[in-house]
Amino acid sequence: MIRQLYDRDSYTYTYLLVCDKTGQAALIDPVKDNVTQYVQLLKELNLKLVYALDTHIHADHITALSVLRKATGCSTLVSSQGKVNCASGGLTNNACLTIGLLSLRAIYTPGHTDDSYSFYLQEGANGYLFTGDTLLIRGTGRTDFQNGSASDLYESLHNKLLQYPDNTIVYPAHDYNGFTQSTIFEEKYFNPRVKIKDKGAFIQFMAELNLPKPKHIEIAVPANQQCGELDV
């Protein structure tokens, strides 16, 4: 079972992945402000949290990884590329995480940041990609801070994520337009940034976005490099 949760302040989607047979569970991109809600839901559904994972060092909210580890004893994993020492371990490309009978594959997809990962879950005939800020619904994450690279993002999109089957469900880390999920088919054909097939043109497009700086980046990034501990 996959349960999507929503943080209204930062428009972040958090995902609860559950192995129905064993009651083991994982949380992807949990938000510190919502820890009480997560812990209560885990209790109500009688689940054992085995992993709390971040797709990358977020700039817009503080991660719940450290608090969840203290509260539940779960393992916390973040990108091994992110130079973060506070987690239980580091994600590497193609690492396979076991959640009960489920297998979650980590895919290194740099570009939005140099520590960005996506996750792939296969459940029977259905495939699910948790794309972080690498692939958003009809959009992508920006590439202008945290060692972002439009060139790397282009490669991660076209050579990694878009290689998955058309019917793969896409679950991003954010949405600002009222969408909750998409598919690889839809993003391949209707995502305006994915439709820029020329790599040079894509790099130029990303360079010209001129987006405002995220509001909380000075607080969030250092806090998240400490897994969300506030006494940084």
Added chain:
Amino acid sequence: MIRQLYDRDSYTYTYLLVCDKTGQAALIDPVKDNVTQYVQLLKELNLKLVYALDTHIHADHITALSVLRKATGCSTLVSSQGKVNCASGGLTNNACLTIGLLSLRAIYTPGHTDDSYSFYLQEGANGYLFTGDTLLIRGTGRTDFQNGSASDLYESLHNKLLQYPDNTIVYPAHDYNGFTQSTIFEEKYFNPRVKIKDKGAFIQFMAELNLPKPKHIEIAVPANQQCGELDV
């Protein structure tokens, strides 16, 4: 396929129901502000909208029913209890709506308003209840306007919605706490209002809520009684 869509202004969930075999589709509780998005999504997914439905006369946003009917030629259905003359037809208890090979059952669930409906969809082994404002996640709609009745709401909850199997997925019309879906099991055991088993105590609880008046009720209700036409 069920696709949940989200209106950030009113925290409304709109549901796109799709018969994958025929490409016929329905929208439950579409929001007028988002019509461009719906029409584009229908086009991208190559869908024919056959129904646009409201669970009730909403007080917090303007319905897209009229605009969708004009744009797509779909049928619009609203409660036959709501005295609305602008729609293609009126919902009655147990009415069965055909969306390609899917059957959607209308269930009269008064209480939040006297025109409130829920919808039930069975897809293979999975059941889905679209509960409008009758049953919210860990909450319920209020009963203090639009001929609301705590007594009716109690009956609709306990004698209708909670009679569905525990594993039925609950998709409400709103959520204000970061949830996107629930199950009958969860609401049966963890919804604080459902847990009030004594009908008199429930009625008293609802009477003492003292909620502020919805911001847009004077505009939204008359507009929605005209299926969202603004020149009321």
